[in-house]
Amino acid sequence: MLEIIISLVLLVATGFLIAKNYDAKFVLLTAGIVLMIAAVLLGHPVLKPEDSTGLVLLDPFKQIGLIFVKQLGGVGLTIMVLFGFSSYMTHIGASDVAVHLLTKPLGRIKSQYILVPIVFLLGNLLSLVVPSASSLAVLLMATLYPVLKNTGMSSLTAGAIIATTATIMPTPLGADSVVAAENLGINLVEYVFSYHAKISIPVLLIMAVVHYFWQKYMDKRQQGTLQQEINDEKLVVKNDLPPAYYGLLPILPLILVLLFGLIITSVKLGLVEITFICMAIALIIEIIRKGSFKETSKQLSIFFTGMGTGLAQVVSLLVAAGMLVEGLKSMGIIDMLIESVRHIEGAGVILMLTFAGVEGLITFISGSGLAVFYSVINIIPEISEKLGINGVMVALPMQLIANLVRSISPVAAVIIVVASIIKVNPIQIVKRTSVPILVGIVSCFILSFIFFT
Numbered sequence: 001m002l003e004i005i006i007s008l009v010l011l012v013a014t015g016f017l018i019a020k021n022y023d024a025k026f027v028l029l030t031a032g033i034v035l036m037i038a039a040v041l042l043g044h045p046v047l048k049p050e051d052s053t054g055l056v057l058l059d060p061f062k063q064i065g066l067i068f069v070k071q072l073g074g075v076g077l078t079i080m081v082l083f084g085f086s087s088y089m090t091h092i093g094a095s096d097v098a099v100h101l102l103t104k105p106l107g108r109i110k111s112q113y114i115l116v117p118i119v120f121l122l123g124n125l126l127s128l129v130v131p132s133a134s135s136l137a138v139l140l141m142a143t144l145y146p147v148l149k150n151t152g153m154s155s156l157t158a159g160a161i162i163a164t165t166a167t168i169m170p171t172p173l174g175a176d177s178v179v180a181a182e183n184l185g186i187n188l189v190e191y192v193f194s195y196h197a198k199i200s201i202p203v204l205l206i207m208a209v210v211h212y213f214w215q216k217y218m219d220k221r222q223q224g225t226l227q228q229e230i231n232d233e234k235l236v237v238k239n240d241l242p243p244a245y246y247g248l249l250p251i252l253p254l255i256l257v258l259l260f261g262l263i264i265t266s267v268k269l270g271l272v273e274i275t276f277i278c279m280a281i282a283l284i285i286e287i288i289r290k291g292s293f294k295e296t297s298k299q300l301s302i303f304f305t306g307m308g309t310g311l312a313q314v315v316s317l318l319v320a321a322g323m324l325v326e327g328l329k330s331m332g333i334i335d336m337l338i339e340s341v342r343h344i345e346g347a348g349v350i351l352m353l354t355f356a357g358v359e360g361l362i363t364f365i366s367g368s369g370l371a372v373f374y375s376v377i378n379i380i381p382e383i384s385e386k387l388g389i390n391g392v393m394v395a396l397p398m399q400l401i402a403n404l405v406r407s408i409s410p411v412a413a414v415i416i417v418v419a420s421i422i423k424v425n426p427i428q429i430v431k432r433t434s435v436p437i438l439v440g441i442v443s444c445f446i447l448s449f450i451f452f453t
Helices: 002-019 024-041 056-072 075-091 094-108 112-126 133-150 155-163 175-184 188-221 244-263 271-290 293-298 300-330 333-341 347-366 370-376 380-387 391-408 413-422 426-452
Strands: none
Touching: 002 024, 002 300, 002 333, 002 347, 024 056, 024 300, 024 370, 056 075, 056 300, 075 094, 075 175, 075 244, 075 271, 075 300, 094 112, 094 133, 094 244, 112 133, 112 155, 112 188, 133 155, 133 391, 133 413, 155 188, 155 413, 155 426, 175 188, 175 300, 175 370, 175 380, 175 391, 188 244, 188 391, 188 426, 244 271, 271 293, 293 300, 300 333, 300 370, 347 370, 347 380, 347 391, 347 426, 370 391, 380 391, 391 413, 391 426, 413 426
16 A cells, blocks of 8 residues: 555656656656665665675666666667757758748748648648657648748638647657567568558548648638738748758658568568668768768767767656666556556547546646556557457557647647747647647547457
């Protein structure tokens, strides 16, 4: 009973602090260490005898090292390499080219409301090139927003579409998909296209239709208040872009992943190797275009700096989340949870709704919910196996909702970016994104129940 009380107090405190925008890595890591120390004091082992330091109170710190080694030797390295490649693509302007090429034809469409679902789906497609929601929003507000305004589209409609672009597009290049596939023991390409896409693609199509009707309704409702003048002169497309073929470089890893994962299956290449191949191709192209090996070689530091960003933003979060989970395991909470729902009919649905509900709540309050997803994903396979349920049914809705709810949180970076450029209160953007996102969330639950129960 004491273990349950201590664990619940720490979990509530952890959720509260994350919701109040305390650094998630610090909060999770501290909670994990405190739980492990409490477990030691209550007589529970933290590490296996062969891994122990010999002084049990120091074992929690040994656990940090073990988790770091595990992450950096697997999924963590993949995430860091993807971050490095994305940083280099941004530095050489390849991401800008891809966005420019895909959005340029939209200027020929004069019907503003026909553009709503088209731009929404195109924006989600562009998240394959720029995976960060806030970064993509900045880029689209600088390039696509003026185009949409020229068609007569209202500022709030254009902002709402852009604020919902980086949501649940299925991609093997997403850090959350890499982590999910690794923990569920499913091939990355199979997880993305056989599980994720089965839910996310229909949901995106449903949201596109809802966007059309909701934005049209809101424009009519707010017709008298949409008269503010926006200074669009600052939002211009760059004129000094690299050649058009650079637009292929950001999606080259995705092309090769599909090529070697679905067609040339005799060649075994992981995402890390594929990304390094794409990086080498990009460097060669840069050397040829600029005619300077020395100048281009210096750019390689951008790649490694990006890897460091991946370590700081995601891998460290995975380690901190892993510490919390190990702390809960040491206290016996995971086993208690399994036993408590083992004989309940519909346990899978209960777990799906519970985990996804907590995920959605913290994401809404804090603006970022992936910390919760990373904390829970590595215990889902164990729980699912012992309960005889499909782990994807619990994990996938959590992953999707973490990305969807972000677009209705007034404190999320993507909402703040769009609102600040349009010069409106973030709540006004949230009103425009709320219905499409909520319909998307409900659709995720329904489809997950249909496909995975």
